[in-house]
Amino acid sequence: MHQTLLALSALWRRVSPPVRGTLLIAAAALGFSAMHTMIRFLSGDLHAFQIAFFRNFFGLVVLLPTLLGRGFRRLRTDRLALHVGRSLLQLCSMLLFFTALGLAPLARVSALSFTAPLFATLGAILFLGERVHARRTVALSVGLLGALVVLRPTGEIDTGTIMVVLASAVWAVALLMIKVISRTDSTITLALYMGLLMAPMSLLPALFVWRWPAPADYLWLFVMGLVGVLSHLAMGQAFREADATIVLPVDFTRLIWASLLGFVFFQEIPALSTWIGGGLIFASATFIAYRESRLD
Numbered sequence: 001m002h003q004t005l006l007a008l009s010a011l012w013r014r015v016s017p018p019v020r021g022t023l024l025i026a027a028a029a030l031g032f033s034a035m036h037t038m039i040r041f042l043s044g045d046l047h048a049f050q051i052a053f054f055r056n057f058f059g060l061v062v063l064l065p066t067l068l069g070r071g072f073r074r075l076r077t078d079r080l081a082l083h084v085g086r087s088l089l090q091l092c093s094m095l096l097f098f099t100a101l102g103l104a105p106l107a108r109v110s111a112l113s114f115t116a117p118l119f120a121t122l123g124a125i126l127f128l129g130e131r132v133h134a135r136r137t138v139a140l141s142v143g144l145l146g147a148l149v150v151l152r153p154t155g156e157i158d159t160g161t162i163m164v165v166l167a168s169a170v171w172a173v174a175l176l177m178i179k180v181i182s183r184t185d186s187t188i189t190l191a192l193y194m195g196l197l198m199a200p201m202s203l204l205p206a207l208f209v210w211r212w213p214a215p216a217d218y219l220w221l222f223v224m225g226l227v228g229v230l231s232h233l234a235m236g237q238a239f240r241e242a243d244a245t246i247v248l249p250v251d252f253t254r255l256i257w258a259s260l261l262g263f264v265f266f267q268e269i270p271a272l273s274t275w276i277g278g279g280l281i282f283a284s285a286t287f288i289a290y291r292e293s294r295l296d
Contacts, residue, residue: 021242024234025250031231033257036101036109037265038224043102046213051221052091052098053199053206054213058225060195066188074189075196079181083190086181087197089174094198095205096167103160106262107270110255111150111278112164117285118143119172120179139284146280149273187236191229248286255282 035055042051066074077083100109118140151161181190213221238247255278262268 018242021238021240021247022250024238024241025247026253028231028235028238029251029254030257031227031234033106033110033254033261035224035227035231036106036258037261038220038227039098039101040106040266042217042220042224043098045217046211047206047209048098048102049095049202049205049209050211050213051224052094053202054221055094055098055225055228056091056195056199056202058222059229060199061222062226062229063192063195066192074186074192077181077185077189077193079185082177082181083193084197086174086177087194087201089170089177090194091198091201093167093171093174094202096163096170100160100163100167104158104164105268105270105274106258106266107255107268107274107278108150108161109164110258111274111281112147112161113168113254114252114278114281114285115143115147115165116168116171116175117288118147118281119169120175121288123172123176135287139287142287143281143284146277146282146284149277149280151277187233187240190236191233194232195229252279252282 039048039051039055097109097113122140147165151165178190241247255275259268259270259274262270
């Protein structure tokens, strides 16, 4: 077994960074879609606040060997206040998003989640003083148009859809904070603080709606936490391996996986507006990432 792992590690190192980044982001997209499907299943028996707590708790359990195996050096940081603020915002986004997964179709939730980078770009312009270029303005406008297509303002907008948009907006602020923290702290440090802070933070709202899960649910809750952590780590490493312009287009497969899983397990057929709007949103976010990489 050990020899097999060494051989796989050597093979992985021989693969070019762009290919590694592409494979990692593809795995993350599948992982997030699988996690969202499990959340949707579990929401039939458990409140979204409880699911969020177990996601954070078991995610921390998965990360503990990393912390114990390498000592507490991973926790060294000069940005503790930012870690706390980011965790609070991420928890608010998670509670909204997990609730939405139990209310709205998976494909629509996935499509609207792509608006987070657009909100982050808008926030960077408004609060960080970043310059507004004409192409960025056009890209943001296209992204907004895509969101409107998904929302279909001529029809009835459900509560779950509104929650996804709110979750994306809050997550965008957390993304700006992560952008600042990642200048000095590693992906593992970010993940460890996320687990250490968000697990106890998420317990408080969960207590107000608490009911003990069925024995079989604990397995799914653990798998959900495991898949969530691995997907976050894979996505973070993907952006370290290759430029965002290389890996971001592959992230669009989340919409494909969400549509497939939603159809297989929940008999959901995505509306054409979800695909068109999701494509516009994703194209906008990808173009903004491309422009930022060129300007850097």
